């Protein structure tokens with residue numbers, strides 16, 4: 120053992136062993152990670168209650184850390200468990216800190232990317248429920264419903280909540296009126312648009328100009344829609360009685376199905392098509408002209 | 414009649430042995446009366462119970478039985494300790510403090526006001542020979558320096574009673590001498606000094622009274638001269654210049670190169686011998702009475718105890 | 722000089738000395754370095770987040786400050802009495818005309834002073850970090866007050882245990898107290914569903930009310946969102962902490978009074 124050659128030999132042997140053991144450890148690790156197929160890859164995250172105990176009262180801090188984890192690693196999970204884990208992590212994170220607006224909005228965004236609508240709304244619904252003052256979350260939900268899902272009913276519901284929480288923000292009111300008009304609640308929609316117009320009538324800021332312009336546009340359309348809807352209803356009744364469409368609007372009025380012959384917002388007559396029983400607006404619309412008059 | 418500075422009655426104390434197994438009887442009924450004024454030596458071999466007694470007196474541990482009075486008042490009231498200056502055995506101090514800070518800290522525990530404290534600290538550090546070393550943290554002190562700081566802090570309150578647990582340990586011969594002188598000086602100031610030691614030479618030199626403790630029991634106590642002077646054992650006379658007179662020949666202990674030494678048993682003999690020697694033109698070099706030394710008393714006490 | 726005045730002077734002297742001890746020891750600076758590293762970590766993490774950066778700094782910063790101060794108070798606190806005995810430095814102090822209670826109280830106040838300065842330093846660092854991210858709110862000093870109250874309680878516990886038990890045991894007990902105090906508010910939520918009959922539930926709830934509840938000294942979660950704090954909240958916290966620590970210190974003194982210092 121004293122001989123330097125022997126020492127060197129043993130050292131070399133150790134080095135080789137060490138080298139291979141590292142190599143093997145690496146293999147082991149890859150093996151361990153392969154035990155479960157990638158589709159089921161996951162980490163354990165405790166339930167909300169346990170996480171709350173574990174956080175020692177520093178719930179916000181733990182929630183922040185989970186949030187970071189959530190944002191960066193949601194797609195690390197295996198395909199088959201990804202969304203259930205996403206949901207679980209979200210639940211824990213928001214139970215720990217229910218007031219973190221970012222958590223709801225980013226979670227919804229992450230669920231939106233693969234178009235998991237139920238998750239998107241679930242996440243946002245929780246935020247809406249837990250933060251009764253917050254209007255940003257329902258506004259966000261409304262945007263998803265209106266622009267991406269094109270579900271006007273839902274959009275109107277969310278914007279309604281946002282509007283109730285913050286009646287001053289015109290953006291919300293505008294989108295609420297817009298979704299209402301698509302949903303079919305034309306009168307309320309018209310009322311809101313008219314209020315917006317009223318508010319910005321004399322406002323020359325870029326924002327004022329924008330809302331004035333857009334509300335005029337919408338009022339024009341909604342008024343047309345109302346007239347169209349009324350006529351169609353009357354036509355329906357007429358047909359039920361006489362078995363055919365009325366030949367003209369005047370006949371409709373004479374028979375007492377409408378009180379007035381409708382005029383378009385610019386005061387012109389609609390063009391009536393007896394075949395389909397609908398009316399059409401023929402006025403050329405120039406908002407700038409109109410703004411002065413309304 | 415003066416009050417006793419310390420009165421210890423039938424003090425008993427036991428400790429638990431290692432790992433709480435067994436029972437060590439450290440004190441088995443100790444009685445002490447330390448008169449006011451004077452130096453009282455409390456001596457005994459290692460493990461005799463000296464430190465234990467002092468710790469009980471200063472209220473650090475509680476006796477199983479017995480009572481202690483300081484200037485006639487029970488020692489259980491902490492305020493009594495205002496009159497005591499205590500130097501613990503091999504002092505352990507806050508090593509992050511400097512010498513000056515340490516002394517001031519202990520001074521403030523007595524409620525000494527700042528100005529007075531500053532002056533006294535300076536004076537005392539001077540007195541114990543630590544001038545110029547006040548600003549060094551204790552961590553860098555030598556054992557002897559620590560002992561000196563310990564002494565300085567024991568004196569900070571200018572107490573009537575000083576209790577010193579082995580004040581001379583860790584000091585070099587010069588240091589010991591300085592401390593001895595200091596203790597004597599304190600005695601002159603009218604203070605009572607009660608100190609434990611196993612260095613008998615020191616004790617013998619300065620004590621007025623001693624008590625010897627062995628295995629938790631006092632085996633001897635009393636005024637030192639009474640204990641010692643009971644008998645002079647013999648006298649040695651050394652002289653030169655003449656031959657030893659024939660009548661003294663049988664008393665010679667050593668003789669060489671003109672020096673001689675004779676040993677005599679009693680005082681009459683000494684008178685006679687001196688007269689003879691001077692008559693013959695001899696030169697007396699020294700006359701030494703040999704008393705029983707404290708050491709001998711000490712050793713014989715221990716012997717007795719062993720034989721019991 | 723009256724006994725009371727003397728005692729006050731002694732308490733101050735011992736507190737000062739404790740303070741000196743702490744700031745001349747390395748452990749103090751090590752813990753400070755840790756806390757600063759913690760705050761740095763919070764800032765770095767805040768860069769990674771999506772959304773409000775200042776919230777992350779505030780949450781992690783306050784949690785880190787609270788946690789590290791508590792750890793300091795536990796690990797320095799348990800040694801406060803015990804190490805003095807261990808190093809035999811206590812002999813010389815207690816042989817002075819000093820009631821043992823003064824010693825404990827002085828040590829306690831000394832450590833509290835150290836912890837206070839430590840806390841303020843960390844809060845200032847946190848404020849600077851927050852100012853940098855335009856998220857500064859003076860409310861962090863309010864949170865600091867509550868952290869300090871909690872430290873008062875924890876230190877009292879540490880001293881209490883260290884006056885009757887060995888350091889390892891007292892460290893365990895104090896940590897256990899801390900854990901229980903911080904989690905006990907979740908016990909009803911946790912335990913009650915596990916129990917089936919009413920009597921069991923009542924007993925469980927009774928024990929729950931006995932347990933220390935430190936969550937009432939935790940306002941970090943409130944100030945992150947600027948939730949208005951009821952005025953009674955502060956008073957309640959102060960009374961709770963002061964009562965609790967006074968009681969503990971008092972009990973510690975009682976135990977310590979009769980102890981042989983060997």
Ligand SMILES: Nc1ncnc2c1ncn2[C@@H]1O[C@H](COP(=O)(O)OP(=O)(O)OP(=O)(O)O)[C@@H](O)[C@H]1O
Pocket residue numbers: 428429430437438439457458459460461462463464465466502611983
């Ligand atoms: N804390 C303790 N636990 C157990 N036994 C102890 C303790 N302190 C002292 N003893 C025992 O009590 C006896 C007396 O000890 P003490 O320290 O009083 O001796 P001493 O006379 O001061 O000795 P020395 O000259 O060595 O300082 C010894 O037998 C010692 O073993």
Ligand SMILES: [Mg+2]
Pocket residue numbers: 463464465502
């Ligand atoms: Mg001793």
